[in-house]
Amino acid sequence: MFAEFGYGVLLVSLIVAIYSGLAAVYGAMNKSAALVESARRAMLLTFPLISVAAAALIYLLINDHYEVAFVYEVTSRSMPTYLKVTAWWGGQAGSLVFWSWLLAVFTSAVTLRKWDRDIEFLPWVILVSAITLTFFLGMTVFFENPFTRFWLVNGNVEPSMFAPANATVFTPQDGQGLNPLLRHPGMVIHPPMLYLGFVSYVIPYAFAMAALITGRTDDRWIRITRRWSLWAWLFLSFGLVLGGRWAYDVLGWGGYWGWDPVEIAAFMPWLTGTAFLHSVMIQEKRGLLKQWNMILIILTYALVIFGTFLTRSGVLSSVHAFANSPIGPFFMGFVSLTFIVSVALVIWRWPQLQAETEMKSMLSREALFLLNNLLFMSILVVCFWGVIFPLISELFTGQKVTVGPPFYERATSPLFAALLFLMAVAPLSAWGHSTVQTLGKAIWKSAIAALAVTVALFFTYTQNIGALIGFFLIVLIVLVTFHEFWRGARARQKTQGENFFTALARLMGRNRRRYGGYIIHISMALMAIGILGIEIFQKQTQGTLAAGEKLEIAGYTVEYRELASWDNQGEGVNYTRAVVNVYEDGIYLGQLTPRIDYYYDSQQNMTIPGNRSTLRDDLYILLVDWQPVSSIGATFKIYVNPLVNWLWIGSLLFLVGVIFAAWPDNDPSEEHARRNITRDNRQPSAAD
Template sequence: MFAEFGYGILLMGFAAAIYGAIAAVLGVRNRSTALVESARRAMLLTFPLISVSALSLIYLLVNDHYEVSFVYEVTSRSMPTYLKVTAWWGGQAGSLLFWSFLMSAFASAVTLRPWNRDIELLPWVIVVCSLTLAFFLGLVLFYENPFTRYWLIGGEVEAHMFAQRNASLFIPEDGRGLNPLLRHPGMIIHPPMLYLGFVSFVIPYAFAMAALITGRADDRWIRLTRRWTLWAWLFLSFGLVLGGRWAYDVLGWGGYWGWDPVEIAAFMPWLTGTAFLHSVMIQEKRGQLKHWNMVLIILTYSLVIFGTFLTRSGVLSSVHAFAQSAIGPLFFIFIGITFATSIFLLIKRWPELRSETEMKSMLSREALFLFNNLLFISILVVCFWGVMFPLVSELFTGQKVTVGPPFYERATAPLFSTLLFLMGVAPLSAWGRSTWQTLGRSIWKSALAAFIVTIGLFTFYTKNLYALIGFLLIVFVVFISLQEFWRGARARQKNQGENFFTALSRLIARDRRRYGGYIIHVSMALMAIGILGIELFQLETQGTLAQDEDLNIAGYTVVYRELASWDSLGEGVNYTRAVVDVYENGVYLGELNPRIDYYYDSQQNMTIPGNRSTLRDDLYI
């Protein structure tokens, strides 16, 4: 009952999305506000409809309805309830429904805003959002249906949505269970954050296309979508960071980033989205780079769909990717149509998007921001080529040749280093015109402090040239950011007679965009410290130990004590756990317990490393 109900409601949501797109276009052509309003209400209707369908699927997941093929594939009786709920986005069909659910929520939310001043944009925003939503709903309904059930037909079990002739419903005793890699608390938050980031970027793209279609050459569409863009960037950033933490716990990489193809697929729209966040400030402040901003948001939208395509088509091997599926060509066609249409609209409006002022100084803030953008795009090109190279090599040679982390690290390290330097310099440059003298006066104190700290690191910590360059840039960015907070708070303290902390808090509240950017820059610099540690100071060793034998690495001594194996019947898992004592310079620090978990339902292993983490280092076994 719930399967048919959920499918039927989803079909109604699909019809509402299609109707909304058609009604919006007809409303514009016939100048009918009634039709446009009808399209808006159809867009609003999609959210409750898809929500009800999603709740139906969650009910089936939680209550062990294994006659539903999706429930059988991603849950089992031994799984806790929270994992059964998160299994919604743990499989191909469910994740597409989750994508559609978020898309309908955001599209409905954006149509609720007051449209009096921008009424000409409304129908085209509805068209773009409705067509994107309809595409994903179409995939769910006709290709990756999470509501199909198992039927026994002539002694064979087949999956169909509706009963076939001479068929009886087949109900397995238990499900296969979720992939062990996904049975982690990170499963609760990491995929939703990525999806939220992906879907949020559709809204700025929809406004950009509406501006192109209606001929609006001003920056109104940017101002309307500023918060959407910020939230999209934050969600995607959190998703990437949480994914790194998840990988550190369960994938056994010994690091947070393995340059996996699907990781990179999520990273690429982050690159263009970050470039877009910086570039739109130039259009708002100086009326420049209007063409470039359109290109960036088109690229971001296309890369969002492209990343979803890579994950779900099965064309690339990845621990994150789903199995091969027939939806790959459909994604490719959709990307091609939307990208070609976007470029056509951009070319059509190209003359109307001329810059209002000229860039007069290579040291001005807008020039440095543009250089920042070019670096982001350069990193994007490296990532895109690395991801696509296996497909290109297979096309021309018949063999799929992959590129590994060394390729990405060598190609992107100089680009990331230059970006780090610009994080410190660009915000201190003036809009319009700047000189070496004015820029030098702004940065010399921070540069001197960074140089002194680097000398200290050279004397007492490391002689590695690359590490010293990295630390120099990191300290430079941190000092400049802190200097700006200090300078602004001190000025306000003198002018307003406030104490320092009150002045600082009100300073940040008054200009959240500027000082929020500094906070992000400091956060990126702190992340860079961890990246340097992984890339330049990580030590690895391997060995086979008998009981009570030891292994030495970087001042640590690890002693293998014992191995135990037992079944947990309630969880359906066999645990095999080692006990390893850890010493440093003869001092006992404690024990670590690396283990292998074998899940009987999915018949798969998962390795859980033992990890001792301190501010100085991590010992990872």
């Protein structure tokens, strides 16, 4: 009964979403405020409706209704309740409902905002959201229905939403259970974070389209959606980091990022989103790049849908899987159609999107921001082409190829290095105009200090040129950024007569976006330390040991002690756990317990490393294999991952930085003052 109910509610939501879009357009065309209001309320209604459908699905998941195909695929009796709930987004059909639900949440939230002078955007924002929502709901209602049940027809089991003739409901004894890899806490939070990021980018896109359609192509749409974009970026970034952490903890290959197409699918909208975050500032400050910002947000939206499509359609395993998947062609069609229409709108409004002023200098802040955009787009080109090429190759030559890490690493590392360099230099350049002299004067002290650190590293740590360049840039970023904090606080200290820390706190509080951005830059530098560490200095060894035997790697000695294997009947898991002693230069450091968990329901393994993590390095031990009867013992794979902890420390600081920048201001007058400053005279500002 809950299945029919849930499906019915989904169907109603779809109809309401379609109505909302149509009413919005019709209302806007005929200047009928009542119809637009009706569209707005319909849009608001989608949130409770999809929530009810989701609640029905969760009810089925929690209560072991294995006659529902989706429940059968992603849960089993042995799973704890919280995992049964999170299984909602653990499979295709459920995750599409999840997507729709998030979109309904965001769209409802945005329609509830105070629309005074922006009211002409409203119908078009509703329209764009409604089209997106209709698409995703349509996918679930017609192709990937999570409420489909099993039916017994003439001795065969068939999945179908409604009872075929002479059929009885078929209920399997137990479900297949969630893929064990998805039961990790990181994986429980990682998809919702990514989806939050994906879905929240729909809102700035909707406003951009509204601006194009209404012809109000000034930077109003950017100002309204500034915080949305920041939060979207936060969720997307954090989703990526969580994915990396999850990979490090359970995938058992000693790394956090494998340039897998699925990872890149989520990384691509992040690239355009990050470029967008920077380039909108140029439009706000200088009235430049209006066309470009439109293109960036359109690309971000297209890549969000494309990313969902890549991970959901099976196209990555084979072009043919894509053709056979019911949703693949529709996704492709939707991405293409929205992209073409959006670009057509930009072309239509091209003359109104002309710059209000011009670039003055190639070293000005806006020019450096443009370089930053070029670099992000270059990385995007590499990623996009790397993901797409195997499909093209298979399509045209029938030959399957792999585009793996060596390709991406070679192509992107100089681009990332250039980004680091820009991160060090750009904060020092002024809006409008800078010269080599002014920049040089601002940077030379930091540069000499960074050079000194690099020379010290050369003699004490590494002679690897790539690593030294990387470390130089990282130190430079940190020094330059701290110097900026110091310089601003000192200036305020002098003028306001406050003590240094009050001055610093108020300075940062008064310009959250700028100083939040700086915190993010420092966090990126810290993350870069971790990435350099693992990319350049990772060491690994593997060996099969009998009890008491040892393996040596990078100063560590790992001694195999014992191994035990036991069942946990309640959870349906078999644990095999090895105990090893770890020594460094003969000194006993402690025990590690790498293990393999085997899940009976899904018949899959999860490899949990034994990890000893310090700021200097991680000793990361995997149990690869074991011989239960003979005395040969167990096979271990051991990685030493230098500096990788800085990646996680950097991500936490990153979180702090974005929240600092995006947190709503509680002083409306201040917000007002800032708007006036920027809108009225647009003076190149020192504090922005």
